[in-house]
Amino acid sequence: MSLEAILSRLDSDQNDARNRLLEFLAIPSISTDPDYKAEVRRAAEWLRDALIDLGADAELRVTPGHPMVTGRTNGEGRPLLFYGHYDVQPVDPLELWHRDPFDPAIEDDVIRGRGAADDKGQLMTFIEALRAWKSERGTLPNITFLFEGEEESGSPSLVPFLKEHKSELTRDLALICDTGLYAKDRPGIVTQLRGLLGEEIVVRGASKDLHSGSFGGIAQNPIRVLARIVASLHDATGRVTIPGFYEGVPELTDELRAQWDALTFDGPGFLSGVGLSAPAGESDRTALEHIWSRPTAEVNGIRGGYAGKGFKTVLPAEAAAKISFRLVGNQDPLAIRDSFRAMVREMIPEDCTVEFHDHGAGPASHMDTSDPAFEAARQALGQEWPHEAAYIGAGGSIPVAGYFQSILGMDSMLIGFGRDNDQIHSPNEKYDLKSFHLGARSWARILDAIS
Amino acid sequence: MSLEAILSRLDSDQNDARNRLLEFLAIPSISTDPDYKAEVRRAAEWLRDALIDLGADAELRVTPGHPMVTGRTNGEGRPLLFYGHYDVQPVDPLELWHRDPFDPAIEDDVIRGRGAADDKGQLMTFIEALRAWKSERGTLPNITFLFEGEEESGSPSLVPFLKEHKSELTRDLALICDTGLYAKDRPGIVTQLRGLLGEEIVVRGASKDLHSGSFGGIAQNPIRVLARIVASLHDATGRVTIPGFYEGVPELTDELRAQWDALTFDGPGFLSGVGLSAPAGESDRTALEHIWSRPTAEVNGIRGGYAGKGFKTVLPAEAAAKISFRLVGNQDPLAIRDSFRAMVREMIPEDCTVEFHDHGAGPASHMDTSDPAFEAARQALGQEWPHEAAYIGAGGSIPVAGYFQSILGMDSMLIGFGRDNDQIHSPNEKYDLKSFHLGARSWARILDAIS
Numbered sequence: 001m002s003l004e005a006i007l008s009r010l011d012s013d014q015n016d017a018r019n020r021l022l023e024f025l026a027i028p029s030i031s032t033d034p035d036y037k038a039e040v041r042r043a044a045e046w047l048r049d050a051l052i053d054l055g056a057d058a059e060l061r062v063t064p065g066h067p068m069v070t071g072r073t074n075g076e077g078r079p080l081l082f083y084g085h086y087d088v089q090p091v092d093p094l095e096l097w098h099r100d101p102f103d104p105a106i107e108d109d110v111i112r113g114r115g116a117a118d119d120k121g122q123l124m125t126f127i128e129a130l131r132a133w134k135s136e137r138g139t140l141p142n143i144t145f146l147f148e149g150e151e152e153s154g155s156p157s158l159v160p161f162l163k164e165h166k167s168e169l170t171r172d173l174a175l176i177c178d179t180g181l182y183a184k185d186r187p188g189i190v191t192q193l194r195g196l197l198g199e200e201i202v203v204r205g206a207s208k209d210l211h212s213g214s215f216g217g218i219a220q221n222p223i224r225v226l227a228r229i230v231a232s233l234h235d236a237t238g239r240v241t242i243p244g245f246y247e248g249v250p251e252l253t254d255e256l257r258a259q260w261d262a263l264t265f266d267g268p269g270f271l272s273g274v275g276l277s278a279p280a281g282e283s284d285r286t287a288l289e290h291i292w293s294r295p296t297a298e299v300n301g302i303r304g305g306y307a308g309k310g311f312k313t314v315l316p317a318e319a320a321a322k323i324s325f326r327l328v329g330n331q332d333p334l335a336i337r338d339s340f341r342a343m344v345r346e347m348i349p350e351d352c353t354v355e356f357h358d359h360g361a362g363p364a365s366h367m368d369t370s371d372p373a374f375e376a377a378r379q380a381l382g383q384e385w386p387h388e389a390a391y392i393g394a395g396g397s398i399p400v401a402g403y404f405q406s407i408l409g410m411d412s413m414l415i416g417f418g419r420d421n422d423q424i425h426s427p428n429e430k431y432d433l434k435s436f437h438l439g440a441r442s443w444a445r446i447l448d449a450i451s
Numbered sequence: 452m453s454l455e456a457i458l459s460r461l462d463s464d465q466n467d468a469r470n471r472l473l474e475f476l477a478i479p480s481i482s483t484d485p486d487y488k489a490e491v492r493r494a495a496e497w498l499r500d501a502l503i504d505l506g507a508d509a510e511l512r513v514t515p516g517h518p519m520v521t522g523r524t525n526g527e528g529r530p531l532l533f534y535g536h537y538d539v540q541p542v543d544p545l546e547l548w549h550r551d552p553f554d555p556a557i558e559d560d561v562i563r564g565r566g567a568a569d570d571k572g573q574l575m576t577f578i579e580a581l582r583a584w585k586s587e588r589g590t591l592p593n594i595t596f597l598f599e600g601e602e603e604s605g606s607p608s609l610v611p612f613l614k615e616h617k618s619e620l621t622r623d624l625a626l627i628c629d630t631g632l633y634a635k636d637r638p639g640i641v642t643q644l645r646g647l648l649g650e651e652i653v654v655r656g657a658s659k660d661l662h663s664g665s666f667g668g669i670a671q672n673p674i675r676v677l678a679r680i681v682a683s684l685h686d687a688t689g690r691v692t693i694p695g696f697y698e699g700v701p702e703l704t705d706e707l708r709a710q711w712d713a714l715t716f717d718g719p720g721f722l723s724g725v726g727l728s729a730p731a732g733e734s735d736r737t738a739l740e741h742i743w744s745r746p747t748a749e750v751n752g753i754r755g756g757y758a759g760k761g762f763k764t765v766l767p768a769e770a771a772a773k774i775s776f777r778l779v780g781n782q783d784p785l786a787i788r789d790s791f792r793a794m795v796r797e798m799i800p801e802d803c804t805v806e807f808h809d810h811g812a813g814p815a816s817h818m819d820t821s822d823p824a825f826e827a828a829r830q831a832l833g834q835e836w837p838h839e840a841a842y843i844g845a846g847g848s849i850p851v852a853g854y855f856q857s858i859l860g861m862d863s864m865l866i867g868f869g870r871d872n873d874q875i876h877s878p879n880e881k882y883d884l885k886s887f888h889l890g891a892r893s894w895a896r897i898l899d900a901i902s
Contacts, residue, residue, distance in 0.1 A: 031761075032760060032762060032763065092757070093660075152763075206725040206727050207726030210725060218732045220727065224681060224749075227677075231679045238668070271669070271802075274659060275658030275659075276671065280802065281669045282668070296667040298667040298668070299755070300764055300765050302677075302753055302770065305752035306543070306773065307754035309484050310541075311751070312541055312773075313749075314876055315751070316751075319753065321758075324764050326667055349729075359762040395666075396664030396665055425660070425661075426659055426661065427659070
């Protein structure tokens with residue numbers, strides 16, 4: 001049957017497809033919180049069953065953490081690996097959601113719920129494309145599936161799993177659906193990705209919480225120590241101060257700078273959409289450089305003492321911060337981790353100790369776009385969307401693409417249909433119905449073009 | 452009947468006295484947390500009933516916050532005001548308690564539970580002394596009672612209440628039981644108290660939580676702004692950097708320095724008791740100066756972003772810190788508040804805002820020890836305890852003593868029986884049975900001497 005028949009099938013099947021996604025979104029698969037372990041597994045089982053329902057072989061694979069879901073079609077054509085993740089971010093602050101994050105629903109032209117865009121809705125675009133393909137053609141393309149349940153918690157099991165199952169997972173090319181449209185009607189294929197290093201530091205002082213009236217001033221206060229550390233991570237111009245941090249950070253090539261300039265990115269609009277007006281980072285960089293090609297150090301969380309209602313004159317025994325680094329070019333995550341930890345240790349005064357917790361370390365990656373699949377996919381996307389697709393960078397890190405390169409020797413095509421206003425990692429996450437539907441149609445076109 | 456009869460009565464009544472205190476401690480009167488409002492009221496009612504049971508008039512008095520408990524005996528003698536507070540500190544981190552903080556019990560030679568030492572156990576020493584007095588003499592001294600339910604949450608209703616009921620509450624002298632022994636067997640009468648200023652700052656950036664992969668670097672991060680503010684509050688020598696902060700801070704007089712030197716305070720032991728070894732404050736001050744006569748700025752709590760289990764790459768919309776200042780001499784709390792807020796506002800970058808919450812402001816105070824009651828009380832204490840009583844300072848703030856001076860024109864004798872290891876404001880708070888019993892005996896002696 002023709003590609004047109006598959007696209008028509010996707011059009012007529014939209015309602016059922018939405019209901020399948022709603023069912024998947026209702027499972028609270030928060031991987032970072034051990035309390036949700038059983039729910040994460042339930043989401044894995046749901047996804048396995050969806051693959052089996054397609055006619056693929058599929059199973060749960062044990063890891064030290066949450067299971068992998070793997071599968072394989074018995075189809076013909078170029079062997080492809082499809083990757084997505086079935087786990088989701090935590091939902092706090094819960095009070096800012098206007099509905100239960102795990103009671104998802106269609107609201108006007110969006111699907112609302114945790115995971116709608118990141119990544120359940122996106123991975124389902126691919127599965128729905130295959131479902132329609134199977135209905136019309138009776139067979140499937142040659143796809144191996146890898147779905148992870150720890151993407152939102154640093155992917156601790158991913159590297160060992162890739163190493164252990166290298167031959168099973170190494171295909172011609174990977175397809176990853178965990179990125180966004182470049183703009184409302186213009187899709188993008190991400191060809192360069194920042195890496196991510198996650199660190200947690202816990203500073204400890206006295207053996208117990210103290211009364212700040214009795215011990216204030218004379219006893220070390222871990223919050224003050226931690227604040228000094230956090231405040232020292234950047235200089236007055238916004239540059240990161242960790243020794244060696246900028247080693248391996250490339251300047252943009254003239255060619256790439258010209259391509260990005262042509263995208264006429266709306267930096268002010270990007271900020272004003274979230275209530276901001278002034279770029280806060282390195283003062284001599286454009287907005288797209290900040291997001292796609294410059295490294296960052298950000299504090300994602302801090303805690304210490306009594307921060308609840310009212311006031312408590314406590315001098316706490318410990319304080320902690322979670323800090324993440326976005327890495328570019330050839331920055332070495334492990335060297336930066338070492339340098340960061342050494343810098344922090346230098347700032348720990350007598351009577352305090354520091355403990356580090358590792359939350360993952362993945363390098364940046366760049367794809368070789370000379371593989372004809374890239375241009376074929378770009379053309380296919382241009383047939384589905386009002387504007388032609390662009391080769392772009394990505395701000396968020398997708399370390400798996402780097403691991404596919406370094407462990408499996410395989411490049412990835414990162415194609416996704418999320419939008420900047422999807423509120424991923426925030427309250428009220430949503431996925432546009434248009435993204436969901438045109439996303440599935442896009443995959444049908446791409447698979448038809450490259451498979 | 453003689454004083455000896457009262458003391459004997461206290462000896463024979465110890466078991467019942469402990470049970471009364473246990474009952475009082477079981478009421479979770481956490482004033483700072485609105486969820487405990489009804490429990491705070493229940494504690495007030497318990498205390499009112501205890502006064503009525505003594506034979507005093509007593510009632511709950513409405514305030515905009517938690518009620519005051521007031522009462523009056525119809526006794527003769529020098530008119531005295533007794534003050535205590537029936538509210539307690541929050542109990543988190545709850546997991547560090549080895550028993551339910553509101554299921555108090557006798558453990559070996561201590562009474563364990565939240566509020567045991569601060570301040571329920573202490574105020575009960577006075578009530579138990581009066582109970583024995585009444586049993587033996589049939590009458591009571593001339594006492595007016597004032598018990599507050601907001602001492603642990605900044606006493607917002609106290610000043611208006613004192614102003615409104617000035618004539619009812621102004622007596623010759625106030626007695627306050629909310630301080631500690633100077634050392635294990637040596638009581639103290641506190642004659643100088645630090646003041647307290649409580650401030651909460653909330654820094655806000657974007658209109659919502661952001662993904663740090665998309666917005667890191669280019670968007671303001673309120674945690675980073677807050678860390679810079681906290682880190683800037685002290686210079687490298689430990690001095691507070693707020694402009695004008697040290698105005699009104701007196702140097703010790705030679706006389707007081709000599710008195711304090713004679714106390715041979717064990718600074719190293721004070722720190723080693725909580726797992727520390729090196730004084731952290733101003734490098735040129737003694738330990739007792741730090742605690743009794745130097746002002747401080749401490750961070751009591753900080754929060755921002757995701758600080759739970761695992762990791763979340765969020766760039767938060769807000770971050771907040773609670774900061775308290777201990778004040779001495781003639782430091783003006785309101786002037787310091789203004790200067791602090793101005794300094795913070797200066798550090799707020801474009802695209803961020805700051806909000807301040809007031810958590811109370813009380814000046815330091817000094818008592819006039821030429822009132823003969825001071826020396827009479829000191830002698831009486833010396834008869835009860837192995838070592839004679841000392842005139843001392845106090846690290847923790849008891850703003851009420853300052854208000855009694857400024858509003859009622861009345862000095863206070865601050866006499867208490869707590870110990871440094873009572874874990875007040877910390878998990879596993881306790882009060883020594885010896886403190887409880889000898890405390891009650893001490894009050895009987897003092898009242899006999901000064902009433």
